[in-house]
Amino acid sequence: MLLSHGGEPLPATESVARWTVEQVLSLAPDDASRKAGNKLATAGHWSGTGFDGSGAVWGLCKGSGSKPYQTVVDTTGPAYTCSCPSRKFPCKHALGLLLLRASGDGSVPQGEPADWAAQWLTARRGRAEAKQAKQEAAASGEAAPGPAGDAAARKRAERRAERVTAGALELEQRLTDLLRGGLATADRAGYALWEETAARMVDAQAPGLAGRVRELGAIPGSGPGWPVRLLEECGLLHLLDTAWLGRERLPDPLAATVRTRVGLPVSAEGPPVRDRWLVLAQYDTPDGRLTTRRIWLYGRESGRTALLLSFGAMGRAPELALPVGVTIDAELTPYPGGGLRADLGRQFAPPAAAPGTPVPDTPPPGGSTAAALAAYGEALRGDPWLDAWPVTLRDVIPVPSEGGWQLADAEGASALPLPSAALSRPGLWKLVALSGGGPVTVFGELGHRGFDPFAAWDTGGTGGGDGSGAGDGDGSGSGAAEVADGAVRLI
Numbered sequence: 001m002l003l004s005h006g007g008e009p010l011p012a013t014e015s016v017a018r019w020t021v022e023q024v025l026s027l028a029p030d031d032a033s034r035k036a037g038n039k040l041a042t043a044g045h046w047s048g049t050g051f052d053g054s055g056a057v058w059g060l061c062k063g064s065g066s067k068p069y070q071t072v073v074d075t076t077g078p079a080y081t082c083s084c085p086s087r088k089f090p091c092k093h094a095l096g097l098l099l100l101r102a103s104g105d106g107s108v109p110q111g112e113p114a115d116w117a118a119q120w121l122t123a124r125r126g127r128a129e130a131k132q133a134k135q136e137a138a139a140s141g142e143a144a145p146g147p148a149g150d151a152a153a154r155k156r157a158e159r160r161a162e163r164v165t166a167g168a169l170e171l172e173q174r175l176t177d178l179l180r181g182g183l184a185t186a187d188r189a190g191y192a193l194w195e196e197t198a199a200r201m202v203d204a205q206a207p208g209l210a211g212r213v214r215e216l217g218a219i220p221g222s223g224p225g226w227p228v229r230l231l232e233e234c235g236l237l238h239l240l241d242t243a244w245l246g247r248e249r250l251p252d253p254l255a256a257t258v259r260t261r262v263g264l265p266v267s268a269e270g271p272p273v274r275d276r277w278l279v280l281a282q283y284d285t286p287d288g289r290l291t292t293r294r295i296w297l298y299g300r301e302s303g304r305t306a307l308l309l310s311f312g313a314m315g316r317a318p319e320l321a322l323p324v325g326v327t328i329d330a331e332l333t334p335y336p337g338g339g340l341r342a343d344l345g346r347q348f349a350p351p352a353a354a355p356g357t358p359v360p361d362t363p364p365p366g367g368s369t370a371a372a373l374a375a376y377g378e379a380l381r382g383d384p385w386l387d388a389w390p391v392t393l394r395d396v397i398p399v400p401s402e403g404g405w406q407l408a409d410a411e412g413a414s415a416l417p418l419p420s421a422a423l424s425r426p427g428l429w430k431l432v433a434l435s436g437g438g439p440v441t442v443f444g445e446l447g448h449r450g451f452d453p454f455a456a457w458d459t460g461g462t463g464g465g466d467g468s469g470a471g472d473g474d475g476s477g478s479g480a481a482e483v484a485d486g487a488v489r490l491i
Contacts, residue, residue: 019075019323024098026282026324027078029088029317033095040096043107049100050111055350057101057108058117061093071097072117074124076350078321081120089317160205164262167204168241171197171213175238183227183234187220208263211287212237236385256336257383268343270334275299276352277306277330279322280364280443281454286314293318296390296443296454297332298364305364305390306332306342320344324455326351338382363441363457366394369407369414376446388447395439398432405432407451410439417450427490431456444490453490 028034040046040061047068049059055076060068063084071082071093080090090098101108113121174197178186194217201210216237219230243250243258250258260266277297285292295308310320322328329352331345372391379389396407399415404423408415422428434440434456444453 018104019098019102020325021099021102023323023325024095024102027090027098027321028095029090029284033088033090033092036092037095037099040092041099041103043100043105045096046100046107048114049097049108050113051101051108052110052113054121056113056117056121057097058113059097059100059108061096069093070116072113072120073098074121076347077124077128078323078351079124081124087316089312089319090321160264163204164206164209164264165245167201167206167209168244168262170200170204171209172238172241175234175241178234183230186230187226191217193217206263208261209237209240210263212240239384253336253338253382257338257385260335260337260339261383261385266335266337268333268335268341270336270342272331272333272345273299273302273304273306273342274329274331274348275302275304277328277332278364279324279326279328279351280305282322282324283454284317289314291316291318293320295320295322297328300327303365304340306334306340307390308332308344309341323351328352338379363455364392364443366392366441366443368409369393369396369416369451370409372416372446372451373414386447388445388452390444391446391451392441392443393451394441396442397437397439398428398435407442407453416446419447419449419452422450422452422490425490427453431490434458455490 025034025037028037045062046059047062049057051057055074057073057075059071061071063069067083069082069084071080071084071091073080073090073094075098078090080094082091082093084091084093086092097108112118194213198210198213198217201207201213212233216230216233219226219233222229240258240261243254244262247255247258256266277299280296280298282293282295285294291312291314293310293312295310297306297308298304299306308320308322310318312318328347329349330347332342333345335341335343372393375391376386376389380386393407393416395410396416397410398405398418399408400406401415401417404418404420405428406415406417418428431440431442431453435458441457442451442453443455444451446452
């Protein structure tokens with residue numbers, strides 16, 4: 001059961017449920033925003049606050065200037081606006097307002113939106129309706145491009161494919177030269193050579209290849225044993241090059257995966273899947289140029305796991321944000337290939353977070369560590385470049401190991417190590433405290449470095465299922481992990 005920060009069950013009488021403190025904090029783009037939002041979560045900072053049954057929350061926050069900041073949140077999106085100059089999304093004022101609302105102490109009364117809030121809400125919902133109508137028209141074929149547009153698109157795609165092929169051939173030659181000279185001497189060339197090669201891949205319109213080349217450049221400075229790691233990554237890059245050059249001979253799902261890995265744009269085109277999607281985790285991974293937000297969802301009826309990706313330019317958080325632990329009645333449109341990346345489509349109801357919704361307070365089905373490894377191995381057959389694969393482990397116990405921690409099956413048959421990124425987060429101790437030496441159910445990502453836990457349930461393994469897990473290879477265990485439907489948040 002989801003509880004408010006005070007420990008009492010959330011009321012089920014409102015049209016759109018009040019979010020919990022935990023769910024609000026899961027939306028914060030970084031730790032600094034969480035701390036700043038908490039400071040603004042008191043009534044003394046606010047005036048003119050209110051909420052209505054449609055999911056809108058608004059208020060005026062005192063700032064450094066003479067005029068207060070106008071903050072509005074539409075929790076059905078969710079979407080935010082604020083008159084402050086912050087580039088973060090949501091800003092600290094939106095977080096503070098939502099935290100104040102989550103407290104349920106009456107500081108945010110129910111009522112009609114102020115004029116300035118109503119204007120933004122009306123405009124935003126109008127745009128959302130227009131976008132939905134456009135999507136429905138495109139799905140029905142009403143907005144399909146004509147023959148001339150199709151021909152032009154094919155020509156553009158062919159020209160780009162030719163550039164990517166030229167880049168792949170050039171990269172193959174550079175890898176050959178590297179191996180001929182010996183990997184152990186690769187650190188002498190410095191990073192400039194790798195960056196120049198990556199720039200050539202950008203010119204070839206293959207950003208996926210460029211990103212992997214930049215990763216190669218960082219390996220020589222990654223510590224002892226780097227030549228082995230460099231050889232492994234060179235082998236994967238060579239495999240991607242040759243797969244692109246021979247893509248016509250590949251099965252359609254694998255060919256689609258190769259196009260995605262190379263960096264060609266793809267669009268969600270599978271049949272939409274409607275379900276009640278539980279938000280399991282949300283975390284950001286910055287790379288210096290772009291911030292990638294990953295949101296994991298689990299379909300209560302279909303049993304499918306899906307990954308939503310959104311991106312923000314350097315210094316800006318991605319716009320898509322979903323409070324962890326809510327359930328969304330919505331359609332997801334899958335992308336081609338072997339992964340489970342999808343686009344969030346039409347939403348049929350506001351996110352549900354209160355008791356009274358038809359959502360069982362249980363984790364996704366899970367299984368043993370051996371079953372999780374088998375699922376990861378099967379996923380690698382469809383996408384050899386996977387970094388990780390999401391799984392749910394049932395009846396596992398966190399136990400210390402030499403130099404770290406691992407999750408062991410309750411019967412002690414096998415175990416999965418936790419990566420160094422998980423060891424450095426306080427979520428490890430939350431997991432240990434939740435377990436108390438007993439079995440727990442844990443959702444996270446399994447990769448070649450180990451299992452990175454995202455959320456845990458003290459269920460004693462009642463989740464059931466075969467432990468196969470599901471997810472998309474674009475996942476990374478390096479970011480903060482969040483809470484899910486009564487689980488302990490591991491951050």
